[in-house]
Amino acid sequence: MKQTLEVVLTPALLPLYMVKGKTIVVIDILRATTSMCVAFQTGVKKILPVSTPEECKIFKDFDFLCAAERNAVKVEGFDLGNSPFEFQNPLLKDCNIAFTTTNGTKAIKLSKEMQAAEIIIGSFLNLDAICSWLINQQHSVILLCAGWKDKVNLEDTLFAGAVVKNIKQHFKIDCDSAIMAEQLFIASENKLEETVRQSSHAKRFISLHHNEDDVKFCLQINTLTLVPKMVGEYLMIG
């Protein structure tokens, strides 16, 4: 009997699913889960996902750097925002980071509350690593798109579709969102950046005068081989 593979297009829909005992891949392509993967590549030891900037700030007293983003911009007074470029800074090696973002950390915390057996962090940068890891574990899998303020978004759905395409023969799929995500990915596979630049989030970046390279950076495929995973309250790598 194969394990199941489901896609949940926003955290607002997660309560409709049986989460307990399943593996959840949290997906926030622009930019939280991409930045987390980059942070571990840089040598960060632990990331503590927290709910609010206020809560995040407390951990400054406990030898954490504090990263906070709301509405796609860095919250004033924090060490870091949510751009993957910030997490490439070599000074972060061996540091711990307390991290709060608009969507990504919320999705992680909800997965934990709903008693997922395992929570791992997905991005295009570690796509193949995630897929291999999922094939080699025993639980049914939910790919959880962090979305934007509980609404569905394009880039997270596309990544979910990439995972479905790569691992579907190992799982039982009875989930229209998984079929839709895979079809969308296949339709956009050869023009991923062009497609994502149409998304509401990419446009939000441009209107905020962000460095547009964040979008390009977050769509790099298989530049990393690590799989960040929740261990107790922390994200770490194995």
Add this chain to the structure above:
Amino acid sequence: MKQTLEVVLTPALLPLYMVKGKTIVVIDILRATTSMCVAFQTGVKKILPVSTPEECKIFKDFDFLCAAERNAVKVEGFDLGNSPFEFQNPLLKDCNIAFTTTNGTKAIKLSKEMQAAEIIIGSFLNLDAICSWLINQQHSVILLCAGWKDKVNLEDTLFAGAVVKNIKQHFKIDCDSAIMAEQLFIASENKLEETVRQSSHAKRFISLHHNEDDVKFCLQINTLTLVPKMVGEYLMIG
């Protein structure tokens, strides 16, 4: 200033949107909104969407035929279920119908509670009629997929995508669900039936030994020119 066009992939997400003053197209391709369109074509005068089979039954005393479907099957003791073929019966001419279904009537009632300015009923059968009607009215538009028990489904999303493709130049679109729905429809346009037969709902029909023709029937395009619309508590045609 163009009006906006948004797609909401399940009623569970509708509370995230400003509904008041907008036109909502309710979409339940398999099969409620298709059957409603067919009923009006047959000559039904009014359809009263109600929440539960229990509530539906009361209207038998007030000269209504009562139609009730739950979990894709007709509820025992009712005059009608939810197959479009049932609503082609010429005996339904000039009748009123009280109608309750798992997803479609719920989406209609929620749209009304959230104070939509207009609520109309969409299906592939009246696709062009819906599109013309939307272009010729003044409100911003939400295409509301009824889904399956608050989960996203494939066939309703595909129909939303067909509408987006047809009318997008008349509206402002800043909605990833609309982009996704349109891309999905374009990718499946030439193999709509094959795509929908992969959906969880089409499979549910087969497992329930339904006449498979319901799927084929509900994917006919532009066989009807009517636009059912809520007027007070009732659906009617103009």
